[in-house]
Amino acid sequence: MSTTSVPASPPSLSPSPPAPASPATFTPYQKTVVGVLAFLQFTIILDFMIISPLGALLLRDLHIPTKKFGLVVSAYAFSAAISGLLAAGFADRFDRKKLLLFFYAGFMGGTLLCGLAPTYEFLLGARIVTGVFGGVIGSISMAIITDLFPLNVRGRVMGVVQTSFAASQVLGLPLGLFLANRWGWHAPFLMIVALTVVAGGLIVARLRPIDAHLKLQREGNPFVHLFRTVSQKRYLQAFATTTLLATGGFMLMPFGSTFTINNVGISFSDLPTIYLVTGLCTLVAGPFVGRFSDKLGKYRLFCAGSALTTIMVLIYTHLGPTALPLVIVVNVLLFVGVTSRMISASALMSAVPDAAHRGSFMSVNSSLQQAAGGVGAAVAGLIVVQTASGTLEHYDILGYVVVAAMLVVVVMLRGIDRMVSERAPAAQRA
Numbered sequence: 001m002s003t004t005s006v007p008a009s010p011p012s013l014s015p016s017p018p019a020p021a022s023p024a025t026f027t028p029y030q031k032t033v034v035g036v037l038a039f040l041q042f043t044i045i046l047d048f049m050i051i052s053p054l055g056a057l058l059l060r061d062l063h064i065p066t067k068k069f070g071l072v073v074s075a076y077a078f079s080a081a082i083s084g085l086l087a088a089g090f091a092d093r094f095d096r097k098k099l100l101l102f103f104y105a106g107f108m109g110g111t112l113l114c115g116l117a118p119t120y121e122f123l124l125g126a127r128i129v130t131g132v133f134g135g136v137i138g139s140i141s142m143a144i145i146t147d148l149f150p151l152n153v154r155g156r157v158m159g160v161v162q163t164s165f166a167a168s169q170v171l172g173l174p175l176g177l178f179l180a181n182r183w184g185w186h187a188p189f190l191m192i193v194a195l196t197v198v199a200g201g202l203i204v205a206r207l208r209p210i211d212a213h214l215k216l217q218r219e220g221n222p223f224v225h226l227f228r229t230v231s232q233k234r235y236l237q238a239f240a241t242t243t244l245l246a247t248g249g250f251m252l253m254p255f256g257s258t259f260t261i262n263n264v265g266i267s268f269s270d271l272p273t274i275y276l277v278t279g280l281c282t283l284v285a286g287p288f289v290g291r292f293s294d295k296l297g298k299y300r301l302f303c304a305g306s307a308l309t310t311i312m313v314l315i316y317t318h319l320g321p322t323a324l325p326l327v328i329v330v331n332v333l334l335f336v337g338v339t340s341r342m343i344s345a346s347a348l349m350s351a352v353p354d355a356a357h358r359g360s361f362m363s364v365n366s367s368l369q370q371a372a373g374g375v376g377a378a379v380a381g382l383i384v385v386q387t388a389s390g391t392l393e394h395y396d397i398l399g400y401v402v403v404a405a406m407l408v409v410v411v412m413l414r415g416i417d418r419m420v421s422e423r424a425p426a427a428q429r430a
């Protein structure tokens with residue numbers, strides 16, 4: 001879950017200058033690209049999110065404490081961070097379609113290893129492999145979106161692509177939990193492998209080469225290209241914002257299902273219902289949020305989403321035994337807020353890099369996001385303690401830490417918004 005920040009009195013919420021009129025419809029090929037990327041992201045997000053609802057089973061079946069479970073989550077993030085940084089210098093030197101296929105094939109293999117893991121150590125290694133390849137895919141997808149769609153419609157595009165997050169809740173998590181209940185925690189990973197085969201086929205068959213950026217390259221050495229990317233002041237400002245944005249987001253998610261079951265009193269069999277209803281509502285909200293971000297201003301929407309997320313995090317992390325309908329309402333509002341922040345922040349960040357640096361910028365940005373998320377998950381494992389009865393202690397403290405991070409990010413993202421506004425004419429042409 002990607003959570004971020006909001007102050008009680010946010011700075012000036014004036015939206016960015018109005019963008020040129022957006023096209024009423026996309027071309028058939030643009031629609032195909034959006035659909036393929038959304039399905040691809042569905043498999044990536046599902047692979048990452050499935051760990052949280054499987055947490056209760058993994059803690060029990062592998063006989064591991066919360067600290068080791070936090071390491072399973074953070075191992076993916078740390079390996080993805082290292083891989084993204086190493087790939088950044090080369091990200092703008094290849095056809096993005098070929099690069100996407102290479103890393104997606106590795107992600108498929110890593111997920112298969114998770115589905116075959118017999119021990120905790122094997123699973124930990126498999127998550128590292130999955131992270132090495134899967135962690136780069138999101139940055140490649142963002143570079144493709146930025147290459148093919150102008151800024152004034154990227155909110156709409158991100159609104160659709162980010163519905164993969166909700167779709168993983170509506171379809172993937174309930175089905176994964178059903179399979180886990182029936183055949184054990186390995187089954188959901190094998191299901192994801194089957195989906196990646198379909199997604200990989202769509203990439204091969206439907207995406208055209210994406211190589212216009214190759215004509216813009218000036219640096220012959222990939223490490224020089226990487227250095228020039230990480231040394232630009234405006235990029236460093238964006239990287240710092242992304243780092244804190246992700247840290248809070250990764251804290252609540254790993255122990256969400258364990259907290260819901262053991263502290264809130266919801267049975268494991270009711271988790272699919274929570275994910276289904278929450279996902280359906282988020283699935284409907286996503287495209288509207290994307291349109292609002294283009295029409296009302298991405299930073300303004302980010303602040304509104306952050307305000308809602310802040311309130312719901314404080315409520316959620318203080319829940320005791322609670323009726324299922326109320327838990328569903330809290331989850332729905334929380335994820336609508338999170339989705340608003342994800343879509344608006346992603347669209348705003350996409351306008352920061354120049355065309356020649358998009359791939360490397362997205363790779364470094366994703367790398368920092370993953371590393372920060374790994375730190376967040378690991379810190380969460382240190383803060384939260386599972387008692388002998390199974391309940392979690394200090395989850396409320398974790399909520400306060402997340403809210404504090406969100407407050408700071410709202411202020412930091414305001415600087416990004418101003419930067420993008422000043423560069424608006426160039427960004428619209430990109």
